[in-house]
Amino acid sequence: MRAKVSTVLAFLAAPKLWLIIFFILPMMTMVLYSFWRVADYQIVADFTLRNYQKIGGNLYVNVFLSTIRLSLYVTALSLLIGYPVAYFLARKVRRFRLTLLLLVILPLWTSYLVRTYAWMLILGTQGVVNQALMSLGLIDAPFTALLYSDVAVTIALVHIYMPYLILPLYAVLEKIDPSVLEAAWDLGGGRLRTFLSVILPLSLPGIASGCLFVFIPSMGAFVTPELLGGTRSIMIGSIIAQQFGVAYEYPFGSAMALVLMGLIFAAAAATLRYGRPRGTA
Amino acid sequence: MQRESLNLLLPRGISRRKVFQLLGMSGLAAAMPAGLRPAMAQDKSLALFTWSSWGEAGFATQAKDRLGIDLKSTFYASSDEMMAKLRGGGTKLYDMIVPVQNYVEPAAKAGLIEPLNPAALTNAKEIFEQFSQSPQWRVDGKLYGIPFVWGANAMAFNRKETGELDSLKALFDPKYKGRIAMRDEPEDTLAVAALHLGIKKPYAMEEKELQEVKKLLISQKPLVRAYWKNVADVQNMLASGEAVVAWSFLAVIAPLLKAGVDVGWVWPKEGAVGWSESITAVKGTKKLKLVEEYANFTLSAEYGEFMARTTRYAPASKTAIAKLEPQLVKDLGIDINNVDRLVFKDIPKDKSRWNEVWNEVKAA
Missing domain, CATH: 3.40.190.10 (Periplasmic binding protein-like II)
Structure with a gap:
């Protein structure tokens, strides 16, 4: 019996060590830094709340709010487009399901940067969209509002993160027991009624985790807004990156990263709590 | 051993x-x-x-x-x-x-x-x-x-679209609305705005001058196509016509000329960043x-x-x-005869304030 316990402990030690080295230690370092300050290009270990007070100022609160807003748009759009795709894949397709699933995942094989740059070619003044619209005679002068705007950032983030929403949603939708649906029909539920009262509630866990997979990375995005964003598209990720780069303000950057993380945890907790399947007895 | x-x-x-x-x-x-x-x-x-x-x-x-x-x-x-x-x-x-x-x-x-x-x-x-x-x-x-x-960071322009330029005014000229590129970097961009305002020592700016610079840069925003981060991005913008006048590095000029873009390079009379x-x-x-x-x-x-x-x-x-x-x-x-026209990059008096002002401009 004793030997067994120690074996189990030994097996547990590896993941624990992993967690401690790659998660807890860096996290603790960040917490410490966030209460320190920089003086004369060195980090000084004086306790201060100044970093957190600074975040409470107008400027950073507004950036946080606009980042949340943009991430919500991205999440909503991904859900709007991704749900039908996942539904179709899980419940309608039989023959080419694997191929189609592969097509959903395919973009993930390309670098994030390449996908971002690709949108420049598509949305630019001389880009594919404008050229197509012009040659069709739909517009006389190219749209300039496409590239370098929040629209461009939203489109690119939806494209980049949507596969992460489709996959969990697909997994949940696929598992719905057909007999439940048959019961709904037997009880006289039409297509819409069945969807709204049976399928949708049952797929809530998939929606919840899928939305989180889109919302969380969108909140931290900084390369895409920097490349595709307009003069107003400043996101919190860029400001954090700036603190660890140009500004050499690790303490302020750490504080901001922790606040961001807190917001994300709160969003995750809320979503997972309210995202439980309903309508089941 | x-x-x-x-x-x-x-x-x-x-x-x-x-x-x-x-x-x-x-x-x-x-x-x-x-x-x-x-x-x-x-x-x-x-x-x-x-x-x-x-x-x-x-x-x-x-x-x-x-x-x-x-x-x-x-x-x-x-x-x-x-x-x-x-x-x-x-x-x-x-x-x-x-x-x-x-x-x-x-x-x-x-x-x-x-x-x-x-x-x-x-x-x-x-x-x-x-x-x-x-x-x-x-x-x-x-x-x-x-x-x-x-060297100096200075102004690059598409000669076909703008003709010869010699003043920072071009970067703030409504004529080029939506076709101006600025650098996403306070040490360059705040200094450029200061030079445009006639501030001789940008890196020694006090809060009052920083506020003027901020106001100017916010008023410039509707004219700006994008703030560039990497030199390759401003080069692309000049090549594709997204921008016709840009605050830039010299490094973009040779490749653009090679690509057939008639691009000019000038140290504006108000100054450039050395x-x-x-x-x-x-x-x-x-x-x-x-x-x-x-x-x-x-x-x-x-x-x-x-x-x-x-x-x-x-x-x-x-x-x-x-x-x-x-x-x-x-x-x-x-x-070399106009080195005096350069303002050499320096540590701003309050570096974190500079970063903050730049963020305020971008968030405005």
Whole structure:
């Protein structure tokens, strides 16, 4: 019996060590830094709340709010487009399901940067969209509002993160027991009624985790807004990156990263709590 | 003895330096006993940590042929990367770096670089006084380098669309609404706005002037197509016509001309932002003498001429410039008679305030 316990402990030690080295230690370092300050290009270990007070100022609160807003748009759009795709894949397709699933995942094989740059070619003044619209005679002068705007950032983030929403949603939708649906029909539920009262509630866990997979990375995005964003598209990720780069303000950057993380945890907790399947007895 | 035992531990084909680089990346180098560090080696090699622009193989060949020095270069893409790697244990890996003048004071105060012996830099007399005498390369009375190369960030424009330009006014002109590109970097952009407002010493701005600069930059926003982060991005914007006038690096000009874009380059009459770079010794190098020898060589006319011809960067050496054809000097994008028009990058009076003001502009 004793030997067994120690074996189990030994097996547990590896993941624990992993967690401690790659998660807890860096996290603790960040917490410490966030209460320190920089003086004369060195980090000084004086306790201060100044970093957190600074975040409470107008400027950073507004950036946080606009980042949340943009991430919500991205999440909503991904859900709007991704749900039908996942539904179709899980419940309608039989023959080419694997191929189609592969097509959903395919973009993930390309670098994030390449996908971002690709949108420049598509949305630019001389880009594919404008050229197509012009040659069709739909517009006389190219749209300039496409590239370098929040629209461009939203489109690119939806494209980049949507596969992460489709996959969990697909997994949940696929598992719905057909007999439940048959019961709904037997009880006289039409297509819409069945969807709204049976399928949708049952797929809530998939929606919840899928939305989180889109919302969380969108909140931290900084390369895409920097490349595709307009003069107003400043996101919190860029400001954090700036603190660890140009500004050499690790303490302020750490504080901001922790606040961001807190917001994300709160969003995750809320979503997972309210995202439980309903309508089941 | 220690060195040999270490060599025995290594797989064939992996150099000790490579191992130290890997260790450095993981921050382990700091934990190594001093005797194992590469700097102990008595060979005539120098580990140079530098800009990717100095990656030209010719520099290594030249160092070997002329000084018998094995130049081993590793590269960074930005001053921040340089600082970050030096802080993260890089001082154990490199003998010298090539900083921009405004990073000398931070690096010196953070204990990352070592002063040079002025007497060893005999070629300094051939360098333009603006550079050899610059206070920015001296911290607490100690000399940390004398620049061998210099240039300016200034204005690039699409001649076909704008005609000749000579004033910063173009960057604030509603005529070019939606076709102006500015740099996403406070040290450049706040200084440009200040110069436009007639502020002579942008890096010494007080809060009141910063507020004026902020107001100007916010009013400029509707005119700006985008703020660029990487030099490749502004080059693309000028090439694709997204922008017709841009605050830019000189590096975009040659490729754009090659691509058939009729692009012009000008130091606006209100001023441009100057930079210079020098060989600087990394703190704790065991080869300070050799670093000084190489630093002195980079100040020679021979090095300057070679550099101008291979990289199209402008040498700080008077004698090197004198050896170049007038057309090439013109292509270097410098204007030695108007150096006074440059404001050399400096540490802003309150750097974190500068970053904040820039964020306020972007968030407005």
